[in-house]
Amino acid sequence: MTRPVALIARVFHSGLAVRLAAAAAFMLGAPALTADDAPERAGDPVYGWVLYNYYQGDAFDALTLLDVARERGGIVGHGAYPELVEGGLMLSYGMTREASDLFTRLLEETNTAENDETDSKKPRVSLTPDVRSQAWFYLGKVFYLEGEQGPAFESLQRVDADVFEESDSGLYPEWLYLRARLAMKSDAFGDNALVESLRQQLGKSGLWAHYLGYNLAMGEIAAGDVTGAQQSLNTLIADMEDEDPKEDLVAEHRALLDKSRLSLARLYLRDSRFDDALALLGAMPLDGVFSDRALFDYAVAAAGQGRMQRALDALDALSQRTLFLAWREQVPYARGYVLEQMNQPRRALNAFTQAAEHYENRGEELIIARRALTEENLMARLSFLRDSDDIITDAYGRPRVTPADFGLSEVLATEAFQQALGELNELYRMQALLAQREEQLSTFEAMLETRKIQRERRSREARYELERQQADDWVDAQNSFRTDIESALAREDAEFFMTTEQEDLKARLTKVAATLAQLPVDQNTARQRASYERMQAYFDWTVANDYGVNRWEAQKQLRELNREMEQFRNQRAAIEALISGDAEHDELARRLIRKATELQELKAQVQGALQQARGILMSRLDEALEQQSSELRRYLVASRHAQARLADHLFREGQSAEAAND
Template identity: 30%
Template sequence: MRGVFYLLLLCSSLVWARLDEPHKVEEPAYGEVAYLYLQGDYFAALTRAQMALERGEVQVHKPELQVLLGAMYSAYGMPEDAQQVFDSLLDSQVSDGVAQRAWIHLAGLYYRQGKYKQALATLEQQVGEQPPEALQEVFYSLRAKILMRLGRYEEAAESLDAFSENHPLNAYLRYNLAISWINGEHPSLGQEWLWKLANLPPGSAETNAIKDKAMLALAIYMLRSEQQDRALQLLSNARLEGPFSDISLLLYARALLLANQPGKALPVLQKLDQGSIQRATVQEAQLAIPYLYESLNNQKAARQAFETALDRFDKLDTYLVEVEAQIAGGEWFAEMVGSPRWSTAMDPVPAFLPQRVSSFPTFYEWFATAEFQQGWNQYHELMRQRNLLSLWQQKMPGLYTMLAAHERKHNTLRPEAKALLKDLAGQDFQGQMTRLERRFSEAVESQDPLPFATDREQKLWTAQQQAREHTQGWGQQARPDMVEKLDFYKGVLLWEMQQDIVPRQWDREREIKQIEGLLEENRLLRSRVLYATYRVDRLEVFQRELPELEAELSNLQKRGERLMRRQQYGLQASAYEQVTATRARLKRFSASAHEGLADLYHRALRERRGSPAPVEGQGLESLQIQP
């Protein structure tokens, strides 16, 4: 399963310009998708990427986003959509780096569809033999897998030699290639590669697991090729912890029996027998122990061991019948899921916690399969969407309240808005502005300084005019020097206003433009008020759409529940098959134990009558190495 994880990791972040490495983000939508993706929220990243592309929110990062979208389509089992995205992208003008990523994804899509020759041709013709450094890991790993499928193991080995040796996926690929060789035409080369893997320095759980697998593969090959001594030496150094410890102990016991050392094999099987009887290896050890006692001529211990095996098999079968009923009733699945935390678009899919399942040993190997992990993730992705729909349903009463408040506010303000519009219509602001602009143009054309005079100058001009009128009313009584003085003051005032008339005109022109801006803002506000006052159909649309939205949410919620039940039933059916297979194996083992116990009693009766003893080692066929 970890191999599948690393494969998905390579097929995503490594290809998408190494999203996990620092790089410049120029568009918020791209950054949001990147955040969701790196948080492990792949479904949320997929939907957000779709929205960003449909709304035109990305331009600079659009090719990279399309590559990621196609990769996620492929990972979600949507090959047609993925190929459509890649074909559309490759038909457009994109950079060489983006095009190569798209071609590699397309080759991976062909590989998953079983089109191995087409996948290899795509890699060789469109990417070449020397991809960019950022794409080398996924390129060489994909090429090696394709070549192994085509049986071209030597070329696959060359491709792996160019792959990063420190990457965990390299070890998994080399293990698969070694197994292909050891079962094919190059067993010695397969052994050599398995030895290299087995001698890797201890490290992470993934590294230790691949070391154990390589050691077990070597031991099985040695036992099949009658190299019991080397197999014993190898298995004696196997780890007694980890996912393959049970198989290691069982293989070690088989090797000891093949080496005719039943006394040493017994404690190994007894140690294995201390585990849960739900494990297949423990069941096999439980059945082999009485036969081993019998081969050691310990009839009493053999009889007791047979009875113990039958009792444990019977109890396990009874327990499995209960598990079957719990699976059928849904209690088993509810126990496995437990009470997961609230899962929204920003939360990762909860990790599978095996301690929640009391029947875990029965499903130990199934839990590690890609089938279960994919079903588990899909179930929680559906749960995530259901929870999001539940959040929207919880917001519906608030939306209805907001709509009612908006309607009350609209009904209250509508008469006031109409009165305001009527008042504004009588002000004739535009007409006043037109007359003001005409007066300004006439004043500029005639170079009349009075329209640009200050308040002080306006007062002085008015006082001078009034004094002149009074003087003219005096007739012959007015002194000549007073008229001359008034004319002199008038000339001085005109001279003061004329000397900076151009800056005054500029200031007045700027004020007129500011007034025009205020009038334009007034027109916009007036149009908005007019629109809001007379467009009553907007509220009617909302009043109609909210119930439709609520019904759509309810339908989607029901559809999500159906899909979740379908996913649950699929997992339950697979679990039921596991229980059925375990019960069938128990029936075979129980029948063999009954037969062994009956033979033991019959042998005891024959010995009392003087019949010959059975051949030593009879009944240990269950521990023989199968070719």
């Protein structure tokens, strides 16, 4: 009897998947609408770029960009909204734990800042009470879906009931329902009185009220109160039949109504109330989600009533259905049984023989399927919903998949299998991304290597140029010039600082002196000698007089030379430093090596997780096939027994007839 609960949970769950997508959208949309300081346009291009990716469903790229922005100092001008966006993106990307932590922190931050009147610090994000209630609600729902009941309870408790009822009348019943379900699961989350009170608040109409009614009835069955469960289901069916749901809820309403009828009919069958069961099942539509099961139960009820032809018609109708469902395996046996009860032993024997053959064949198929169970043939039996090359996922990041082989439909519908399949898909996507990044890294390596070669070539050219400049000779010349000036200064050697003109004059005077030295000292040369001495004296006086100016000029030139040489030396040092190494290149190369190592480690981790996820998935499938196999064996044995019994019966009848004839 836990089965109907599981099925209902699935129906409920599929609805939630759609609604959770809206939750992520809310996380983005609502704050922008309600916050006082939310800018109308993206105040930072990176934030706009993040939104561009998010709105297209590229959660991974958007999360990467947010991480890049954080690394570079954060997004400017949007307060904590990028974090809210990040939370929504994490939900979309299936990082529910991270998203929960983030939302909890943001909501508590707002709470603390608002409750603490002494705190003058304005909260980074100001959420209105209705948005805050919505956020707590969705957070509670995420925890509930994760099976984390404690945190789910705490989050749901923080919803402001009055505000929530006023602002979100559509979500309010769901909030009541979730609280009631938690209270039903554990006393720590509430007692029966609370459940009853929540039920009263939900009223008698609306899908959430009906879901709660159904689960309460299932709870009564689990507690052994079958009569109570029958009453509850009767009331529920009556309430649902009186209701006229909205167009978009018609299918869900009808499925729950059929499920309730089916559950009640089974309770009647259990108590041998075949008339009641037949009336209930007869009212069920033939094209509903549960019509096949209803048809089978109808056959059981008709047989119980003794209306074998009706039972046979129902079973024949079921036999015509081509889709394989594990539970329908009992139909071939049931046909034989009904024919036997109709006192048609030959047809019954034939039906049992066919049933046994069917079970044998099916059993062999299952054995082969189990032996050949690989991930590839599992995937070949599943049909994934795709958008271009990508598999489309739901709000939890799980693939949208339907079985190509309907033998898998039951196992596929289980939450655990869906989760395992979703994780496997995520891991494959990660593996593909890492392979792509590995390729990209090798491109970077090639790029850096090329740059290095080009640099080395340029370095060689620069070194050759430096050598050609004979830089050391220039340095030596500068040093010698400086030493000469310094020593002339020490000697106060005015001649050393003579200008070019003065040097020229000095040379000419020396030449005149040399000429005079070769001439006889007489009256003829006396006038020249006197003239020379006058010129020499004037020259000496000029040199002595210009000493200060000339010395300053020489020192000025020396300073300029020193400056030039300093610049020359610096440039040369810079070029030599560049030639000897490139810090930027080295840093990039180091980062590249680090990332390549990290990538390899991550690849290994993904590979390990893949093996684990694959193992879990395959073992789940194997368990399901084993379970099908054991059921088939049971039906096979029963068919063979019936076959033997009937053959024996017919043989004896034949013998009796012969004896009578004799």
